[in-house]
Amino acid sequence: MEYVKLGNTGLDVSRIALGCMSFGIGERGDFPWALDEERSRPMIKKALELGINFFDTANVYSGGTSEEITGRLLKEYANRDEIVIASKVFYPVRQGPNSGGLSRKAIMSEIDKTLKRLGTDYVDLYYTHRWDYNTPIEETMEALHDVVKAGKARYIGGSTMYAWQFLKANHVAEKNGWTKFIAMQNHYNLLYREEEREMLPLCKEDKIGVIPWSPLAAGRLARPWGEEDERSKVDAIGKAIYSATADSDRQVVERLTEIAKKRGVPMSQIALAWLLHKEPVTAPVVGTTEISHIEDAVAAVSLKLTPEEISLLEKPYVPHPVLGMTF
Known part of the structure; x- marks a missing residue:
């Protein structure tokens, strides 16, 4: 495993973040495919064994049970520090x-x-999950600053917003001497690259850590086109995000399939390796329902793509409608 600093901070994070949305009690939320505590246990344990030290959850995942399960298992297997x-x-x-x-x-x-729910005194990173159009950004940033000063969060970040919104939030914080966002968790993968227009250049310029969500496009970059797994059959959010661009996305997936076959590795490794080559990506958030998903994600860290392979993967892409701001 490789470790890097998160943005312009001294915090060391693994180059893969384990997405804990997959853990929870399914009937308590929107994810019927979520793993209960006993099925989540080997996932957390394997992630730690492979050097992952970065774990991502949210208060809303499976009605809060994702935080509960993640917190209990990390307390059992890991050193909080x-x-x-x-x-x-x-x-x-x-x-x-x-x-x-x-x-x-x-x-x-x-x-x-x-x-x-997590059973801890603090979180290391506290994100705003989306932009709140009904609350002044000054109120939000001052409250987050007070959360940090109270010792309940070490750092703060934003997720899924327009670049102007992220810049405005940090401008307001800087003007008032409040804590600024040091990370952006955005929607970015081979099938959705609109973040390359504004958000990624902004994050690179301001040394903001980038933690992409859905790096495998809800599994579409992990299997040949047309194949489905149990999650994809019931994943309404994934269908809503990607269905409208299926024709152009298919060409990207077919290129990915070809390169993976030539390399003799799973498609997910190639897709994640591509993402890890992109500046200023810090650590993609990889969800998992199987041990092999974690092993493939970690293997991608050391997989180096050639410029020719990167070009082949990127060439079929066409501009997409801006997505994710309301999901």
């Missing part, structure tokens, strides 16, 4: 007023609930 835990706030975990968003009330309430 060596691992990096990230969680998120925005989506409502319950029904009713003040149940979601990025108001001061919501942030202060949800960070305490997240810490209780």
Whole structure:
């Protein structure tokens, strides 16, 4: 495993982050394919054995049970001082007023609930899960600053927003002497490269860590075109994001399949290796429901692609509608 600094900080993170959205009690959320605690256990254990120290979850995943399972298993198998835990706030975990968003009330309430579920005194990285159009960004950034100053989060980051929004948030923080975002978790993979236009250049210029979500496009970059697994059959979010661009995406997947066959490695390794070649990507968030998914992700860290292979993978891409801001 390789370790790098997260953005312009001194924090060491593995080049693969384990996405813990796959862990939880399925009937408590939107993910019927989620693994319960006993089936999650070998995933966490294998990730740690292979050197992954970066774990990503959110308050909303499986009604909070992802945080509960992740927290219990990491406490059992890991040294808290060596691992990096990230969680998120925005989506409502319950029904009713003040149940979601990025108001001061919501942030202060949800960070305490997240810490209780995780069984820890602090998270290393606390993301805003989406942009809140109904709360002034000044209110959000001051609340997040107070969370950091209270010792409940070490760093803060943003997820899935426009570049102007990310820049505005950090400008507001800098102007007021508040804590700034040091990481961006955005939607970026071989099938969706619109982040290369504005967000990635901004993050590179400002030394922001980039932690892409859905690096395998909800599994579309892990298997030949047309094949499905149990998750893809019921994954409404993945279908909503990628169905509209299926014709052009197919050409990318076919190129990926060809290169993987020539290399004699799984397609997922090639897709992740491509992502790890892109600046300023720090660590893609890789979800897993099988041990092999973790092993392939870690193997991708040492897989070097040739310029010719990268060109072949990128050439079929066509501009896509901007996606992910509302998912």
